[in-house]
Amino acid sequence: MLFHPGDEIGAILDKLRYFVKRAVPHLFLFLLFVFQFLPFESLTGSVGIRFLLMGIFxxxxxxxxxLPLYVVFIYGLATDVLYGYAIGLYAVIYTLICFFIRYYRQRLSSQSFWLLxxxxxxILTFLMGVDxxxxxxxxxxxxxxxxxxxKVVLSALVFPFVNMLLFYQNLWLSKK
Incomplete structure (x- = not known):
């Protein structure tokens, strides 16, 4: 079968487009991971907003x-190291939260934003309780x-804005 040069370039561009569409959410998730370690001033002192939990959710x-479970586990291990917690604490917690959400995914995905x-x-309150x-x-x-x-109040207040950014990423991923 004969291949035309345009076909090869088109195939390469399709693969590149697929790679970019898969990479952008992970890059944004990494940014959320980094931002969770930035201190934000509030009435209660310097607190960190749980940005990564928003992305995982x-x-x-x-x-x-x-979002494979091993990626969630790795983010949890990195969180443990950077917060100074016991190695594996957040890795297990984030993985369990991910399991919980996936288990109830059918019921939750059709709910209103307010319920989500x-x-x-x-989930955030549970996480702070563990902390x-x-x-x-x-x-x-x-x-x-x-x-x-x-942390709970600020993270909950920021959640709608981060959720909106993630929602538009999801729409972008859905387009061909």
């Missing part, structure tokens, strides 16, 4: 094949309650 719900926002708030418990048991209680509440 969204992609686990709307495109679980885009509330669900994210519950507080870990802090009390293993770090001598150096994690103030008001700082945890600040």
């Amino acid at each position: 969204f992609w686990s719900l709307f495109r679980p094949t885009l 926002w509330a669900m994210f708030g519950l 507080l418990l870990y802090s009390q048991v293993f770090m001598g209680g150096h994690f103030p309650l008001f700082q945890a509440l600040g």
